Structures are given as structure tokens and as C-alpha cells.
Amino acid sequence: MRTVIPDQLKVQLRYPARAVGLAGAAAMVASVFLPWSYGHEALDDVGFTGLPSPLQFVFLILPIAILALLGIPLVGKAKLGRWAKIVAWNTTAKTASLGALATVVVALAAIAIELGGLVNIETGGWLALVGAILAAAATVFLPDSPEPTLSRVKSPRWLQITAIVVVMAIVLFGSAYALGMDDAGAFLTLAALLVGIILTLRQFGVFGWLGIASANNNRVLVMSAFVVAFAFPFTQNGSNANMSIAAQVLIFAATALGLNIVVGLVGLLDLGYIAFLGAGAFTAAVLSDSAFATINFHPPFIVTVLIAGTVSSLLGLMIGAPTLRVSGDYLAIVTLAFGEIFRISMLNLDGSDGPNITHGSAGIPGIPDLNLFGFDFGQAHIIAGIEIGRFANYFWLMLLVMALIILVFTNINHSRIGRGWVAIREDEMAAEAMGVNTFALKLLAFAGGAFLAGIAGAIKAHHDVSVTPEQYVFLESAFLLAAVVLGGMGTVSGVLIGAVILKVLPEKLRFFSDYRLLLFGLLMILMMRFRPEGIIADERRQLEFHDDDEELADEIEEELITHHAHLNPERKGFEL
Amino acid sequence: MNERPEVSREVLLDARNVTMQFGGLRAVNDVSLQVHTGEIVGLIGPNGAGKTTFFNCLTGLYQPTSGAVEFAGQALPPKPRLVVRAGMARTFQNIRLFHNMTAIENVMVGMYSRTKTNAIDAILRLPRHRREEEESTQRAKDLLEFVGLTGSGDSLSRNLPYGDQRRLEIARALATDPQLLLLDEPTAGMNPQETRQAEELIFKIRDLGLAVLVIEHDMRFIFNLCDRVACLVRGAVLVEGPPAVVQNDPRVIEAYIGMPANDVAAKPTAATEEDADA
Numbered sequence A: 001m002r003t004v005i006p007d008q009l010k011v012q013l014r015y016p017a018r019a020v021g022l023a024g025a026a027a028m029v030a031s032v033f034l035p036w037s038y039g040h041e042a043l044d045d046v047g048f049t050g051l052p053s054p055l056q057f058v059f060l061i062l063p064i065a066i067l068a069l070l071g072i073p074l075v076g077k078a079k080l081g082r083w084a085k086i087v088a089w090n091t092t093a094k095t096a097s098l099g100a101l102a103t104v105v106v107a108l109a110a111i112a113i114e115l116g117g118l119v120n121i122e123t124g125g126w127l128a129l130v131g132a133i134l135a136a137a138a139t140v141f142l143p144d145s146p147e148p149t150l151s152r153v154k155s156p157r158w159l160q161i162t163a164i165v166v167v168m169a170i171v172l173f174g175s176a177y178a179l180g181m182d183d184a185g186a187f188l189t190l191a192a193l194l195v196g197i198i199l200t201l202r203q204f205g206v207f208g209w210l211g212i213a214s215a216n217n218n219r220v221l222v223m224s225a226f227v228v229a230f231a232f233p234f235t236q237n238g239s240n241a242n243m244s245i246a247a248q249v250l251i252f253a254a255t256a257l258g259l260n261i262v263v264g265l266v267g268l269l270d271l272g273y274i275a276f277l278g279a280g281a282f283t284a285a286v287l288s289d290s291a292f293a294t295i296n297f298h299p300p301f302i303v304t305v306l307i308a309g310t311v312s313s314l315l316g317l318m319i320g321a322p323t324l325r326v327s328g329d330y331l332a333i334v335t336l337a338f339g340e341i342f343r344i345s346m347l348n349l350d351g352s353d354g355p356n357i358t359h360g361s362a363g364i365p366g367i368p369d370l371n372l373f374g375f376d377f378g379q380a381h382i383i384a385g386i387e388i389g390r391f392a393n394y395f396w397l398m399l400l401v402m403a404l405i406i407l408v409f410t411n412i413n414h415s416r417i418g419r420g421w422v423a424i425r426e427d428e429m430a431a432e433a434m435g436v437n438t439f440a441l442k443l444l445a446f447a448g449g450a451f452l453a454g455i456a457g458a459i460k461a462h463h464d465v466s467v468t469p470e471q472y473v474f475l476e477s478a479f480l481l482a483a484v485v486l487g488g489m490g491t492v493s494g495v496l497i498g499a500v501i502l503k504v505l506p507e508k509l510r511f512f513s514d515y516r517l518l519l520f521g522l523l524m525i526l527m528m529r530f531r532p533e534g535i536i537a538d539e540r541r542q543l544e545f546h547d548d549d550e551e552l553a554d555e556i557e558e559e560l561i562t563h564h565a566h567l568n569p570e571r572k573g574f575e576l
Numbered sequence B: 001m002n003e004r005p006e007v008s009r010e011v012l013l014d015a016r017n018v019t020m021q022f023g024g025l026r027a028v029n030d031v032s033l034q035v036h037t038g039e040i041v042g043l044i045g046p047n048g049a050g051k052t053t054f055f056n057c058l059t060g061l062y063q064p065t066s067g068a069v070e071f072a073g074q075a076l077p078p079k080p081r082l083v084v085r086a087g088m089a090r091t092f093q094n095i096r097l098f099h100n101m102t103a104i105e106n107v108m109v110g111m112y113s114r115t116k117t118n119a120i121d122a123i124l125r126l127p128r129h130r131r132e133e134e135e136s137t138q139r140a141k142d143l144l145e146f147v148g149l150t151g152s153g154d155s156l157s158r159n160l161p162y163g164d165q166r167r168l169e170i171a172r173a174l175a176t177d178p179q180l181l182l183l184d185e186p187t188a189g190m191n192p193q194e195t196r197q198a199e200e201l202i203f204k205i206r207d208l209g210l211a212v213l214v215i216e217h218d219m220r221f222i223f224n225l226c227d228r229v230a231c232l233v234r235g236a237v238l239v240e241g242p243p244a245v246v247q248n249d250p251r252v253i254e255a256y257i258g259m260p261a262n263d264v265a266a267k268p269t270a271a272t273e274e275d276a277d278a
């Protein structure tokens, strides 16, 4: 966009463009009070006059933001004072307008598809579209603003902490709201809207500021994230549908975090990682009280979990010891093969020749619910008047495991071992020549990651009730890797976000299930083209992907200094 | 000229008849070289003479085709990291820092083999781990100060000026707590002032009690600095002796193809031929 329209033209047109943009935004505001569709079945019922649906209410955020961004600068540069520089007024308005346009297009398309044809779109819908197009077209003609400097604004600690808590609260209720949607069109519209809002906030400089705030209040951030996750079941009113998804997300995310050690920190490509989850699940299954368990040894679950982790990490050692001496592509091929060998072995350990351990493709069904310290995970409980069901129990257990995994990940990452891992990723030979035991460290990452996956697998076995080889196909490994790459290699928060996206979207978009892989493929290609470092960028990784970007390097260095985590080991990691 | 302190005669590094064969090319041919404690030894020779390859043989990156290397009376282990543990550290002709790590982190990686924290200590953040982490950080800062990089600790190493990167590599090598430091063209790409600083730094390192084996093309630098100089030509030691002797040896001048010794420093820096190096 930046280069297509000459700057001079932009300066000439700045007043008319601003007026048109304001008019477009006003039209969008007005549109939500008019019906968007003839029927009442589309989206979350956008057929009323004068009464916006919840979705339309959320949509209002964007046009109101555009009005503010275009309107406030009208008071003049003098009155704006330093705020003229702090906020990127025009560019943010442009982002918001484009986000609004995308949202309206998705919404109208959804109405047309759900009700059968464009004729079902009412005045409000068309008005919104016209307004969005006007706003988008107009803001494209506004002169670009310099980068926002909101992140440099000094702010008191209480404000930072409040902001973190508010963001977390929004995440909690937002996710409850989004998960509660049963209409694919509405969900997609909301997704487009959220992306639009997030990009607008980013352009506004909010994330830069929040990044500093959360770096300064790391503990508050982590604690509130866990509180929010812990509170999530209470927003579900005993509904199991979403809790089941949420529990699956956590199992998936825990596994992805294990993979993140291997791929994200050490830079080893593992294409068969799902086998370690499977090994944990099968171990827990054959040791469980299921009538189909094949081993006559049923230790308490605490022991089983450790055995499952150990079995997985032994497999990791077995596959790692001979192959970690080779690098890069060979390792990818060997792990890919290992994933398949695991699945086929599980299929063939059915007793037809050799021992019967897994019952072949039938797998091991009827795995009973967990019972830890007298707490039966199969039972629903009433807490504070809200029913907490079976899946919520597993969700909480996984949350605990997650906390443990994050603790392990962060603490080890900020130790000499973590530094050794990064050094290996940067230049393996130089690391070896500086005395780093590269082979042992790679093996440690491999076995450690596998251990975490094994633990997640053991819980998954009980959560899923049955374990079959076909749950552990290559595609799952690919999805795990996609979660890590999409979210941001080497980061915790990025991988969590990646895992949520990759698990929740398919559940909510069953409508598209045939095109699921196609969509993910597209998403990955777009990510790799425009943001190879993933949604949340690990600072170092970001540099690796933008090797010649000196400005970025300076910026990141500045960030490192402001975050000053290095010289003060006390600030890093978490205490037990 | 610098007054050279009396060199003690204890043999630290003893390379005997080291030969390195690459297919039909004998990059290092029957080289024997000794380095004593507290001594600065120079290694000179035209491009492609095999100097870097000889370093690689010493540090375990290459296994010599034949010959033996002893360090402090022990046969040198065949792995780079074991060589480091034994007390020998190096820098690279083409700088090989961990570019996206900060200066202080680079130095701390160098301490890997001298620190003990294991995964469990780190996960549980046991006092042992924290104490070691604090000590490492402090020592890394001291080392940065020692090489003249005070205040650059938080800079990404890729952002440092070229000369500082070379000094950071030296700090990283010193972090491994070596008895012998191998420097591969430490002043390549430096301006005269930086070169002088590098010279002072190497004297300072020697004064800590370390021995230094240094490859250089800058003759003035070498003859100022070294107690002994060996000239390598086509893989073999041509002359070895005190700087004054080597400097005036007609064969050395001849080896540099008639170039007066002082001009040799002006040869293009090795930056363009780095690929062949480790």
C-alpha cells in the first residue's frame, strides 16, 4: 500500500480522505441498528431493527475506534502535544478500517451462505459494507504515521498490573463467548473481527506497551494466566462440550511444549513426536485397571505416570543416541520413520505372532477414570453452584501438569543448559569447540521432551477412555510441529496460542472439515511468507529469520536491555 | 621494545610429526612444535600454508593422519570439548560467535565445561545452581572488562563492531579457563590502533600465566609480540626460532614471494577465503 499511492497525493487529499473515512465509520455504526439479514437464522440473529446482536455489539468497537482515530487529531497538532507522536493515528485507522472491511465481508458471505443467496442481506448489511469500503479506501489515502511510541511511555506499576488483569479477564470471557458459538459463520465472523481488533491494537502500540508491562510483572502475568485458565470451567455452566475441547487443547499444548524444547530451543527437527505421546498413552493403558489391560501390574497412577514418561524418554534415547550425531535432514527422516514404526508396531503387537500387548487396531478400550487421593475424575462436582464435570476435572489436572512443564521449560532454558542449547542452534561446531557437550545436550533435550510427552500421554489415555494406534498418525506429528512453528518456536506463550488455534478451529469449523487441511496449509504458507518467526516471536529466532535486518537487531537489543533479565538471575524462572 | 620476562622451560604443548592429509593434499606435513608455559609463540606463513589446519589438528576438530599431540604431559583427547577441558581454547579466523546471543551469554557458554549445574538443579533452582549462575555472571563481566568490553555485556554479539567481536571471541575462549590460548589471526580486519590494543591484550593474557600460540600475517605485530616464531610453508615448518632470526631468514622472505616482510601485513584480509577454514 505504502508505495502505490504517492506521498504527495496523500498530503493533498488528507482532509477529504479524513471526512470520507469519518462518514464511512459513522455509516458502520448506524448499520448495526439496522437489520443485516432478512431471516433470523443467520449468524447470531442479525435481523432486528434497533437491537444489535452481541456480535454486532462487538463489531461496533472497530468503527468507534476509527471515529476516534480520525476525529481526535482534528483538534490540531498543538493540542495533541506528545500524543501526536505516541499514537500512529492514521495508520491505526487504516488497520481498523481494513479489519472492519474483512469482518463485514466474512459476515455477509456467511449470511449469504447460511440463508441461501445474497438476496438475504438487508439494508444494514449493505450499509455496513459501503461504510467499510469507504473507510478503508479513505484511510489508505491518509499519510502514513510514524511508528507509535506508546511502548516508551512510562507507566506506574499499578496501571501495568491492572492492564494485565483486564487483558486476562477479556481472554477468559472472550474465549467462553467464542467457544459458546455453535454457528460456524458467526464463529468465523468473530475470528475475523478479533484478528482485526488485535491488529489494530498492535498498530496502536498496545502490544509493545503490554510487552514491557508483562516483562516487568512476569509473575503477575503468569499467575493471572493460570487463574484465568483455572476459572474457565466456571464459565461453562456444566457444559461438557467445550470442556472436552479445552482438555484436549491442554494435552495437545503440553505435548507441543515438549516438542518446543527439541525444535524451538535446540533446533532439531522431529517429525515423529506424536510417538512419544502414544508411548505414554499405551504404557498407561496397559498398566491401567481396564479389563483389556495386558499387563498384570496396576500401580497407582502417580507411578504409572512416571513409568509412562520413562518409557517415552527411553524411546527418545533409543532413537536419539544413534541419530543425533547426524544433523538436520537426516534426523528429520529418521524421526519421521520412527513415528511410523511406532504406530505399526502398536498395530502388530496384537498377539497374532508375538506377544499381545495392544490388541492391534482395536487398541485398549474401557480405561477407567482416574482416581487420585480419593478424587474421582469421572464424577461431576458442584462448586459454588456451578457443575464441574468430568472433562473439567481433566482440564484442571492438565493445567497442573502444564504449570509443571512451563516451570521446567523456563527454568532449564535460563540455565547453562539452556545457553548450551541456544549455542548449539546458533553454531554447533563452535559450541563443541568451546567445550559444550553438544551430543549430551541434544540427547537431554530429546529425552526430556519425550518424557513430558509421555506424561501427557498417560493422562490422555484416561481422558480418552480408549487408546488405539490410529490416534497417533503422522498427521498428528505434523499438527504438533505446526503449533510450534505457527505460535513461535522457543516461546511458551506462542506455542500455547498455536496449540489453541490448531485445536479449537477444527472443532468449531466442522462445517469445513473437508477443507481443514487445505486451510491449514494455506495458513502455514502465509505465515512462513509474512511472519516466519510465528505469532509470538522469540527474540533470537526473530533475528535468525531476518538475518540482515540491522534495525531489528538494534531494536531487540534495546528490548533486551530494557527487560534486563540477564544480569539479574533472580528475575528469571520461577521458584518452586 | 618490550622486555621479555624469562621464559620458563616447562613444555605445555608438544606436537610431534603432525601430518594432515586431505586426499592428495598434504595440508600439514610432519610438523613438530612445542609451546612452553608462559610463552607467546607465533605461527606465520603464506596463505594456504596449513596454519589453520594445524590448529584444527591441535583442537580435535581434525584427527591428524599421523603424529602425536601431547598437552601438559598427556596425550590430547580426540574431541574438541575434551581438548577444552584439558586446558586449550581457541578463536577462529572467521569469527564464530553465537551471533544472536548477547556478549555476556557468549562468554557464559565458554564456561560450560567448567560449571556443573545439571538439569535437576536448574529445574528446581537449587541454591547450588543459583550460586553458580551468580558466579558465572560475575566472572563473565570480569572477563568482558579484561578484554575491554565493559558495558557491552547486553549487546547482541552480531551488533558489536568487528574489532570488539574479535575481543569477545578471546573473552569466550578465556572463559573456558585455558592454560594455552590459540588465536587464529586475531587482528585480521583491525585498524592499527585496534591492533595495538590486541597486542597489549595478549601481553596481559600472558601475564596471567597463560601460554599463547598465535597465527598472524601482520609481521610487525608478530615480531613485537612473540618469544618464538615458526614459519610454515606448504604444510611444513620452514624455520623456527627467535623473531630476530626468523625475520631475517632469507627463506622466509623468499616464501612470501619477494614481498618485504612489512608489506605482508597489507595483504587482503582472510575474510574472503574463510570458507576453507573451520
Ligand SMILES: Nc1ncnc2c1ncn2[C@@H]1O[C@H](COP(=O)(O)OP(=O)(O)OP(=O)(O)O)[C@@H](O)[C@H]1O
Binding pocket: B022, B025, B027, B045, B046, B047, B048, B049, B050, B051, B052, B053, B054, B093, B270, B273, B276, B277
Ligand atoms: N577440510 C579440508 N578439506 C580439504 N582441504 C582442506 C581442508 N581444510 C583445509 N584444506 C586445504 O589445506 C590447505 C591449508 O589450508 P589452511 O586453511 O590451513 O591455510 P592457512 O595457512 O590457514 O591459510 P590462511 O592464511 O589463508 O588462513 C589449503 O590448501 C586448504 O584448501
Ligand SMILES: [Mg+2]
Binding pocket: B051, B052, B053, B093, B277
Ligand atoms: Mg587460516
